[in-house]
């Protein structure tokens with residue numbers, strides 16, 4: 001890998017492992033990690049907690065704030081976990097970042113991820129919203145794509161290869 005700093009967006013549906021893998025990737029790269037969930041407006045968290053999926057409009061301010069965050073960390077590098085489900089969202093996230101924005105797609109099936117979500121506690125996102133995440137997902141063609149079947153450590157190794 002080149003020594004030029006990158007902003008990695010770790011993307012995928014809810015429960016695909018973005019926070020787990022993103023945090024580990026940042027640790028290995030020795031750069032800051034940001035969880036996109038922490039940047040949602042309160043109204044978005046309330047909406048999802050109540051079992052309603054977000055729409056394009058709900059995600060607009062949030063995506064812009066993550067793009068700003070990425071630009072602020074462009075020079076030193078960072079890892080940002082963000083669902084980034086649609087191509088148009090990825091376009092907003094990477095705006096003005098040129099080639100320093102890299103997308104990592106954690107790919108898994110509905111079945112694999114719903115199994116994981118059924119075992120996860122203490123998260124605002126209801127497992128019942130998983131189908132809507134898959135319905136919205138436009139799989140990226142130009143991302144570093146890694147199967148969620150590997151362990152977080154193996155996934156990080158594959159990303160850095």
Ligand SMILES: Nc1ncnc2c1ncn2[C@@H]1O[C@H](COP(=O)(O)OP(=O)(O)OP(=O)(O)O)[C@@H](O)[C@H]1O
Nearest residue numbers: 014015016017018019020116120125148150151152
């Ligand atoms: N590669 C993996 N192998 C096994 N379990 C994993 C793996 N990655 C994540 N997990 C587990 O799956 C669950 C979901 O992971 P995590 O919370 O990181 O996903 P997420 O994409 O950040 O979710 P959300 O978008 O809902 O915040 C957690 O319980 C986590 O410990």
Ligand SMILES: O=C(O)[C@H](O)[C@@H](O)[C@H](O)[C@H](O)CO
Nearest residue numbers: 013014015037054083084125
């Ligand atoms: O775009 C979206 O619908 C949201 O970002 C969700 O994906 C959640 O924030 C996240 O996955 C929490 O579980």
